[in-house]
Amino acid sequence: MAIEVFNRREIKYMLTDADREALLSIIGTYMESDAFNKNGKPYTICNLYLDTDADELIRKSLEKPAFKEKIRLRSYGKAALTDKVFLESKKKFDGIVNKRRTNFVLQDAYRYFEDGTIPESPAVKMNRQVLSEIDYIMHFYPLKPRVYISYDRWAFFEKGNSDFRLTIDTNIQTRRTDLHLESPVYGTQLLQNGQWLMEAKAYKAFPLWFVRFLSSRNIYSTSFSKYGTEYKRFITVK
Numbered sequence: 001m002a003i004e005v006f007n008r009r010e011i012k013y014m015l016t017d018a019d020r021e022a023l024l025s026i027i028g029t030y031m032e033s034d035a036f037n038k039n040g041k042p043y044t045i046c047n048l049y050l051d052t053d054a055d056e057l058i059r060k061s062l063e064k065p066a067f068k069e070k071i072r073l074r075s076y077g078k079a080a081l082t083d084k085v086f087l088e089s090k091k092k093f094d095g096i097v098n099k100r101r102t103n104f105v106l107q108d109a110y111r112y113f114e115d116g117t118i119p120e121s122p123a124v125k126m127n128r129q130v131l132s133e134i135d136y137i138m139h140f141y142p143l144k145p146r147v148y149i150s151y152d153r154w155a156f157f158e159k160g161n162s163d164f165r166l167t168i169d170t171n172i173q174t175r176r177t178d179l180h181l182e183s184p185v186y187g188t189q190l191l192q193n194g195q196w197l198m199e200a201k202a203y204k205a206f207p208l209w210f211v212r213f214l215s216s217r218n219i220y221s222t223s224f225s226k227y228g229t230e231y232k233r234f235i236t237v238k
Helices: 017-030 056-062 106-115 128-140 207-215 227-238
Strands: 004-015 032-034 043-051 067-076 083-094 096-105 144-158 161-175 197-204
Touching: 004 017, 004 067, 017 032, 017 161, 017 197, 017 207, 043 056, 056 067, 056 227, 083 106, 083 128, 096 128, 144 197, 144 227, 161 227
Parallel strands: none
Antiparallel strands: 004 096, 004 197, 032 144, 043 067, 043 144, 067 083, 083 096, 144 161, 161 197
């Protein structure tokens, strides 16, 4: 989870309970569990997605342009104000996702969002190149926290091939109030019971065993987006 810059394809699939159990029954042959999935349990990811007051970024993303981008602040579980978090940009062009991130102290991130102050904190080592790129986007729109999205994740890496990764997310919760990563993990559920969001991530081709698994279960890719789904629900009920 410490990688700051990478490029890859990310393909999403919606699994049933039966699909997930079938995958878990064979996955140990090919993949290793992420170290953060201690004792087979998921780890929690919390995000603040940044956007304009008019939600320009997510509205443009839902139009399925050739290029789209998102900015988010991420913590692993509920954070304290003095904890390290990650400010990330996620861009997608021609099917390839480019993700860039830099470290922040949470309270410094909040101040940055409020007045643009970039900290000189010795508490974390910041990637100044990435921060410069994000800072340009932050001021071009301008952006501020708009949505909280959290979820529980199981992650796997293929044995002998760190290029291929699988993640399975559940308990996806969203809210548009209390936009703080130090607050408790709670919100409105985004998925129905028995649904699991799987994402396959690789720069190169997916391994043959995985392709065969998808075929055997008649599992097809989906364009599901956590933030996009939340936004469509938000504009429907507001």
